Amino acid sequence: MKVIEVEGRTSDDATKKALAELGIRDASKVNVEVIDQGKSGIFGFGVSRPAKVRIYYNEGGEDVGDKVREILETLLNKMDIEGTVKDIKEGETKVYVELDSKSSSGLIIGKKGKTLEALQFMVNLMINNATGSEKKIILDIEAYRDKREKALKKMSRDMAIKVVKSGRPLTLEPMNPLERRLIHLTLQNDKRVVTKSEGQGIYRKIRISPSSKK
Amino acid sequence: MNYSELVGFMVKSLVDHPEQVEIREIEGEKSTILELKVTKDDIGKVIGKHGRIARAIRTVINASATKTGKRVVLEILD
Numbered sequence: 001m002k003v004i005e006v007e008g009r010t011s012d013d014a015t016k017k018a019l020a021e022l023g024i025r026d027a028s029k030v031n032v033e034v035i036d037q038g039k040s041g042i043f044g045f046g047v048s049r050p051a052k053v054r055i056y057y058n059e060g061g062e063d064v065g066d067k068v069r070e071i072l073e074t075l076l077n078k079m080d081i082e083g084t085v086k087d088i089k090e091g092e093t094k095v096y097v098e099l100d101s102k103s104s105s106g107l108i109i110g111k112k113g114k115t116l117e118a119l120q121f122m123v124n125l126m127i128n129n130a131t132g133s134e135k136k137i138i139l140d141i142e143a144y145r146d147k148r149e150k151a152l153k154k155m156s157r158d159m160a161i162k163v164v165k166s167g168r169p170l171t172l173e174p175m176n177p178l179e180r181r182l183i184h185l186t187l188q189n190d191k192r193v194v195t196k197s198e199g200q201g202i203y204r205k206i207r208i209s210p211s212s213k214k
Numbered sequence: 215m216n217y218s219e220l221v222g223f224m225v226k227s228l229v230d231h232p233e234q235v236e237i238r239e240i241e242g243e244k245s246t247i248l249e250l251k252v253t254k255d256d257i258g259k260v261i262g263k264h265g266r267i268a269r270a271i272r273t274v275i276n277a278s279a280t281k282t283g284k285r286v287v288l289e290i291l292d
Contacts (some may be wrong), residue, residue, distance in 0.1 A: 071227075077219040079278035109278055118273035125267065126227045199266055 002057055007050040011037055014053040022057060029063070031056040064133045065090045068097055070124050072139075075119070081107055083141075090135070097123075099141040109144050115143065118178065149182060156183040157190075159208055164192045169209035174199065180206055215282055217248055218276060222270055229256035245285035248275070257292055 006021070011034045014101030019027060038051030065088040076083040083101035101108055109116045120139040127133055138145075140172075156172075165171050172183070180197055183206050187195050194211050197204055221246040226232035229252055236251040252260055261268045264275040272288050 075220075075274075076224065077225050078216070079274065080215050081278060081280070105278060110273070115273055115277040118270040118277075121266070121270045122224055122274060126224070129227055142252055202269075 001036040003054060004057075005035070005052060007052050007056050009040070011048065011053050014051050015055070018053065018055045022055070024057060029057070041087065057170070064095060064127065064131055064135055067131055068095055068123065068127055070135055072097065072099070072119075072131070073125055075123070075207075081106055092138060095135050095137045097137060097139050101141065105141050105144075107206045108141055113148060116141065120145055148179075150177055151187045152182055156186050156208075160187055160190050160193045163208045163210055167210050169207055171198075172206045172208070174203050176202075177204075182203065215278065216277075217246060217286055220275065220278060221248055221250060221271065221288065224274065225250065225252065225260055229253075229257050230259070231256055238282070245287060246279075248286065248288045249291055251291045252287060254292075257290070260290060 006014045006018040015032050020033050033054040036052040039049040069085045072085050072182055081104045084098055086100035087098040124137050134196055159170055184195050189211050196207050199205050200209055219240050220236055225235050231253050234253045238249040240247040276288050
């Protein structure tokens, strides 16, 4: 993200001038902050002051969001899976992509989100190679991430209750770092159990044990 | 279903020498074998740390192969 400051007769004028200078046609691609609305002298009386705006814009010309859309839609097409990019929200360090598919969202998500994870990983690599952008791309479809988060929270609480009742530790299935983190966080305030990760790489999983104090 | 094109699209955007990517599709009765060949320098780019990239490519292929009911195997040759 880069910044320039431009002056003009009015704040709109200054913004237009800045966009022309940067060669950006779409005003929605930049963030405009008005520093000074400016003041025009009435009939030559009074002091006139130019308006001043600060423009935040992305360097490099090529829009990461557009490239993400292009790569994803081509990829889905080549996979012979029906799906489109519904929405892209580009932030400072992350790009949120919402996919949409009438008939194949289950296929795009895969078992326990495996396919969605793989697609996300591939798109990140491909975008990184194509544009040099280091933004993290996050894929979602039918609010899957949110649902999965809720399901994991509930499951981990249920498991904690089981552990407390039986007094025996339980090991969950292997999960990725993000999901493990979520479970550690969910159970960190539960004084009756302790959580620990064990195993290596993709096999790393959480073990919930009763806390040792009686 | 054209698996070579799918694999080619992914692999070519990862490697430094896309012109040297070769993919051979061997069609069997129950399974299809994809043989992928890249230059020596690029092999790490298609396998990745602990095979992470290769695994992601295989997952994507398998997702698109679910409908056909056929097994698709990706072999990376060196």
